[in-house]
Amino acid sequence: MPLSQIPTPACADFLSALTDTLGADAVRSGDAIPSDRHTDWSGTAPLAPLAWLRPDSTAQVSAALRICHAHRVPVVPQGGLTGLAGGAVPTPGAVVLSLDRMNAIESLDPVARVVTVQAGATLQAVQEAALAAGCLFGVDLGARGSCQIGGNLATNAGGNGVVQFGMMREQTLGLEVVLADGSVLDMLRPMVKNNTGYDLKHWFIGSEGTLGVITRAQLRLQPAQPARATALAAVPDVVSALALLGQLQARCPGGVAAFELMWDDFVQHALAWTGQPRPFDQDHPLLVLTDLSGADESALAQALEAVLGNAMEDGLVLDAVLAQSQTQAAGLxxxxxxxxxxxxxxxxxxxxxxxxxxxxGDFADRCVAALSSRFPGHRSLRFGHLGDGNLHLSTDARSLGDLSFAEAEHAVEAIVYGLVAEAGGSVSAEHGIGLHKKPYLGASRSPTELATMRAIKHALDPLNQLNPGKVFDMA
Amino acid sequence: MPLSQIPTPACADFLSALTDTLGADAVRSGDAIPSDRHTDWSGTAPLAPLAWLRPDSTAQVSAALRICHAHRVPVVPQGGLTGLAGGAVPTPGAVVLSLDRMNAIESLDPVARVVTVQAGATLQAVQEAALAAGCLFGVDLGARGSCQIGGNLATNAGGNGVVQFGMMREQTLGLEVVLADGSVLDMLRPMVKNNTGYDLKHWFIGSEGTLGVITRAQLRLQPAQPARATALAAVPDVVSALALLGQLQARCPGGVAAFELMWDDFVQHALAWTGQPRPFDQDHPLLVLTDLSGADESALAQALEAVLGNAMEDGLVLDAVLAQSQTQAAGLxxxxxxxxxxxxxxxxxxxxxxxxxxxxGDFADRCVAALSSRFPGHRSLRFGHLGDGNLHLSTDARSLGDLSFAEAEHAVEAIVYGLVAEAGGSVSAEHGIGLHKKPYLGASRSPTELATMRAIKHALDPLNQLNPGKVFDMA
Incomplete structure (x- = not known):
């Protein structure tokens, strides 16, 4: 029976200290905790936390952490629970803490283009507030309606706009964070240039809740970009695709909003499943789908046509189609x-x-070769955000013979992450490490890096109270 | 007599350990240390270091730090010595360590747009290598011929291109750092997306040599931008200038290369000193000097003219002149x-x-009002990089009466930094803290922030070996 289910007198003391300080609204335990708090979108086996804390202010977060610290009860911060690496799942004997009651857009300055938000606001709420003020928030991803800014920051979320605007880190001007002992670290100074000692905010972005609880953020907004131009281009290889990307970025600095690469294995399945007509007379090894965005649609279309025309003359592009309407773009x-x-x-x-x-390019081919050698009938689909160096590979477990899904996953991961380590790549471009990628962290980080991470964790959270056992173990 | 001048037996042992390991070329002491190593461009009183170490490889840097660590001798990293805050001046009993022999551009990939450099390379060498490959390095500043990439990273240098490309941090894809005990932290993985645990490189950028010695870096390059369009515009106030900037950035995302604000106090002196004709028929409270850069000169000029035209109709711009040639632009x-x-x-x-x-805007006016109240005859000139929120103010000490320069400086700093603290601003936008701004660090950082910085410093450099006494004191 996990510790969290044992109602000891110490536990009762702890819960009443929380309730006395935060109020009954902010503390739920036992059956009053909804079961969706027991796990997240990663599909990890559910576990009931000791309590679900729902503070409604930074002062309450601070008080909650102070009490947990005094009682030596670990804290797992939870955002919208949309993470795929298990970073927000309860650990034995821990409380979970969510900021769903701290979801205000506190202020938005459309001229300085800064929004101040509480960490429980959803990504979509921030996007909508930006749009309503004639601006654009630079991060977008599929879980926008559920995921929260705090979780986006804690995982340094990427998504669709990275090639143009960067990840959450690049949007962040100021942060407020509560440390393990309840101290409030106020770094809400929305300045691009501020070289006054260590830039502490960067230490919390991407630390997956292991160093502090992010409570508020000041985020940069972009000017709205109402116009868009879209093209699909066939290229002979990844090197040519990269050269094409460089030419688009040179012609439209800041204007390349998407540059998606699709290998033919992906394209053939996508055509069959969508029933779309073939975009070109013949098959090609790679397709690039690119969007330019900006202020003036005809200028964007002209730039796209000119760059693609030159690239075809140079042999970088084999064939191309420009969307003539938003409907055509949506089709592509x-x-x-x-x-x-x-x-x-x-x-x-x-x-x-x-x-x-x-x-x-080489890596993607080596992956397929290694998988083919072990699993001759494997079905693997490759696509990626080339502008960000991000490759997605999906292998169908059903194409690997009689293995269970878990066995298949383990075998394929061992092959792919082994190649990642050889290539000096990253086992997690944007999903984080959480619980599930811990075994493979060593493929992307050296023992000295891991020792340095542990030293920092120990300095800021000496009792290992915050999201213990996530990302790496302290032992 | 400073410790560094006392040749004790322990010191002799230490120096021979260094010479035996690194070779005589890499270790200079006593009169063999050129006097320019005794201070930097900040004008700090010179102090002879115990030795000047000139390792020629990361392995030598590691060996040097290991020996210093074993002998408990502090190490002051030195770059091009162009810092203005005294961050690189010797401290009593310390050796200085410079990477001037590690100045190679190791590789440059113009397609992936990444350059790998040793930290002793000058900024200018990196810029020139980028240009030769048809690319652009995004950071530029006046000391480019002397300052070194290691120092640029250690201070998170800004300079002329920040509004367009960000500071050194934003250019950095990978770093190699040697820690206080000689461990080598290899973070040379040139990837935009890499969420595998803490992104350690950010902890060293801007830490002014107090957490590690940066030995190599992988830096992002931009596409070359051969075309440029320049305009000078008169605006009624800072709010209008900000709105104009927003409109330019909306029209040319990524294309605004400079957006410099000059208050009339600055403009009047600049006109008198240059003998240039007045740019407009009448004086205006503020002038904006802006550059757009990109691929196509006529497109940039058209965009600039269109935005300025609309802004004049809206009353954001009172008058404007577009440069019709590079000569006219240089004149502006x-x-x-x-x-x-x-x-x-x-x-x-x-x-x-x-x-x-x-x-x-308000802050600049409050500064002048506060200075006028204390020093009615003061002469203060205001200009800044509005896109970065960076305000430069220069007060002529000779306009403050009979005070010595040091007295005048102290009095003016007390007034201005007091206002900075009230406004939630930064006492150092891009020059760092070093030695000279330490007394004012508290104006921009809270006690909790300072305690957190000390905790991190202690975790990574428990003996306080690296650049001790810079940025903050450990006591």
Whole structure:
């Protein structure tokens, strides 16, 4: 029986200290905790936390952490529970703490283009507030309606806009964080330039709740970009795709909003599943789907046509089609968006790998070769965000013979992550490490890096109170 | 007599351990240390270091730090010595360590747009290597010929290109750092997306040599931007200038290369000193000097004209002139570049302040009002990089009555930094803290932030070996 289910007198003292300080609204225990708090979208086996804390202010977060610290009860911060690495699942004997009651957009300055939000606001709420003020928030991802800004920051979320605007880190001007002992670290100074000692906010972004609880953030907004131009291009290889990307970025600095690569294995499945007509007379090894965005649609279309024309003359592009309308653009994007149907069409073993850009082509081929050698009939689909060096690979577990899903996953992960380590790549481009990728962290980080991470964790959270056992173990 | 000048037997042992391990070329002591190693451009009183170490490889840096660690001798990393805050000046009993022999551009990939450099390379060498490959390095500053990449990273240097490309942090994909005990932290993985545990490189950027010695870096390059369009515009106030900036950035995402604000106090002196004709029929409270850069000169000029035209209709711009040639553009820039003559024309007390963008106008006025109240005849010139929220203020010490320069500086700093603290600003936008701004660090950082910085410093450098006494004191 896990510790969290044993109602000891110490536990009763702890819960009443919390209730006395935070109020009954902010503390739920036992059956009053909804079961969705027991796990997250990663599918980890559920576990009931000792309590679910729902503070409604930074002062309450601070008080909650102070009490947990005094009682030596670990704290697992939870956002929208949309993480895929198990970073927010309860650990034995821990409380979970969520900021769903701290979801205000506190202020938005459309001229300085800064929004101040509480960490429990959903990504979509921030996007909508930005749009209503004539601005754009630079991060977007599929879970936008559920995921929260605090979780986006804690995982340094990426998603669709990275090639243009960067990840959550690049949007962040100021942060407020509560440390393990309840101290409030106020770093809410929305300045681009501020070289006054260590830039502490960067230590919390991407630390998956292990160093502090993010309570508020000041985020940068972009000017709205109402115009868009879309093209699909066939390229002979990844090197040519990279050169094409460089030419687009040179012609439209800041204007390349998407640069998605689809290998032919992906394209053939996408065509079959969507029933779309073939985009070109013949098959090609790689397709690039690219969007330019900005202020002036005809200028964007002209730039796209000019760059693609030159690239065809240079042999970088074999064939290309420019969307003549938003409807045509949506049609081209349907191919890429078939990934949403992977769970119903495959038993997908999904990878979220990052590599030095120039290495992606060889790496993708080596992956397929290694998988083919072990599993001759494997079905693997490759696509990625080339601008970010992010390769997604999905292997259908059902194409691997008689293995159970877990066995298949383990075998494929061992092959792919081994190649990632050889190539100096990352086992997690944007999903984080959480619980599930811990065994493979060593493929992307050296023992000295891991020792340094542990030293920092020990300095900021000496009792290992915050999200213990996530990302790495302290032992 | 400083410790560094006492040749004790322990010191002799230490020096021979260094010489035996690194070779005589890499270790200089006593009179063999050139006097320029005794101080830096900040004008700090010179102090002879115990030795000057000049390792020629990461392995030698590691060996040097291991020996210093074993002998408990502190190490002051030195770059090009161009810092203005005294971050690289020797401290009593310390050796200085410079990477001037590690100045290779190791590789450059113009397609993936990544350059790998040793930290002793000058900024200019990196810029030139980028240009030769048809690319652009995003950081530029006046000391480019002397300052080194290691120092640029250690201070998170800003300079001229921040509004377009960000600071050194934003250029950095990978780092190699040697820790206080000689461990080598290899973070040379040039990937945009890599969420595998803490992103350690960010902890060293801007830490002014107090957490580790940066030995190599992988830096992002930009596409070359051969075309440029320049305009000078008169605006009624800072809020209008910000709105104009927003409109330019909306029209040309990624294309605004400079957006410099000059208050009339600055403009009048610049006109008198340069002998340039007045740019407009009448005086205006503020002038904006802006550059767009990109691929196509006529497209940039059209965009600039269109945005300025609309802004004039909206009353955001009172008058404007577009440069019709590179010569005219250079003429407009002469006004702004008069700052190079400040040292010969004034006894300048210079400030490098950062503020939330929207607060700059009020803050600049409050500064002048506060200075006028204490020093009715003061001469203060205001200019800044509005896109970065960076305000420069230079007060002529000779306009403050009978005070010595040091007295005048102290009095003016107390007034200005007091206002910075009130406004939630930064006492150092881009110059760092080093030795000279330590007394004012508390104006921009809370006690909790300072305690957190000390905890991190203690975790990574428990003996306080690396650049001790810089940025903050450990006591």
């Amino acid at each position: 994007w349907r191919l890429r968006e078939i990934t949403a149907e992977f769970p119903s069409r495959l038993a997908p073993i999904n990878f979220d790998i990052s590599l030095p850009q120039a290495a992606i | 820039w002469r006004l702004r570049e008069i700052t190079a003559e400040f040292p010969s024309r004034l006894a300048p007390i210079n400030f490098d302040i950062s503020l939330p963008q929207a607060a700059i």
